[in-house]
Amino acid sequence: MSLEQVEARLARAALLLDFDGTLSPIVVRPKEAQPVAGTVEVLAGLVERAGSVTIVTGRRSAFIRSVLPVDGLDVIGQFGMEGSPPMPPEVLAEVNAVAAGELGVRVVDKGASIAVHVRTAPDPDVATARISGPLVAIAERYGLDVLPGKRVLELARRGSSKGTVVAEVVARTGAEAALYAGDDLGDVLAFDALEELAAGGVAICRIAVVGDETPQELIAKADLTVAGPDELVALLRAL
Incomplete structure (x- = not known):
């Protein structure tokens, strides 16, 4: 489990990358996120050299393609659920009702999922603690999952996750x-x-991109850590 093993098989490797906090700094307003300098150039080079390069994100793929205009780059949005039927309106109504009592909490209807952002709440930790229980209860009533993230909780259809996407991409591409x-x-x-x-038997490398809010659970499972998006892009450039 090392970067060297993946690099030795680069032409038959699947490179899978998150976007927010990984290729782009975390920002207060998600629509303002931009990749760090050099990202587009580096990804374009990797598309030519690697077996496949895929952005795996909870965002809609259209946004990612607008900020990463790279021919041959695969983008899988909304944890692989993009294009699925939208959430029932009653789910959105109940989520909005939960968020309405919390100053600074924003609900974003993403169609196949619903994101509840707490970053702009006066105390994001307190807001998260107050809304988590009600959101889990909503998810259980409708057979959904609550996916945690940095200052966001997302309701999505059961079984949708980045883990599922990764397994599907590797199987589909036959990556070594x-x-x-x-x-x-x-x-x-x-x-x-x-x-x-x-x-x-697949050679793997798990890279944790470490920032102020990176969970220790992720760092503990990583084969390699880098200090933020700029350092990750520098590492990818060297592949």
Whole structure:
């Protein structure tokens, strides 16, 4: 489980990358996120050299493609659920009712999922603690999952996760090696998926992109850590 093993198989490797906090700094307003300098150039080069390069994100793919205009780059949005039927209106109504009592908490209807952002709340930790229980209860009533992230809780259809996406990409491409880089709780499941693939003989490398809010659980499972998006892009450039 090392970067060198993946690099030695680069032409037959699947490179899978998160976006927010991984290729782009975390920002207060998600629509203002931009990749760090050099990202587009580096990804364009990797598309030519690697077996496949995929952005795995909870965002809609259209946004990612607008900020990463790279021919041949694969983008899997909304944890692989993009294009699925929208959430029932009653779910959105109940989520809005939960958020309405919390100053600074924003609900974003993403169609196939619903994100509840707490970053702009006066105390994000307190807001998260207050809304978590009601959101889990809503999810249980409608057969959904609550996916945690940095200052966000997302309701999505059961079984949707970055781990599922990673396993599907590696199986579809027949990759002999796989690298995943991420910075958040949702990326832990991607790391776990790679560990299962390693048991089947796939060479893997799990990279934690460390920032102020990176969970220790992710860091503990990583084969390698880098200090933020700029350092990750420098590492990818050297592959």
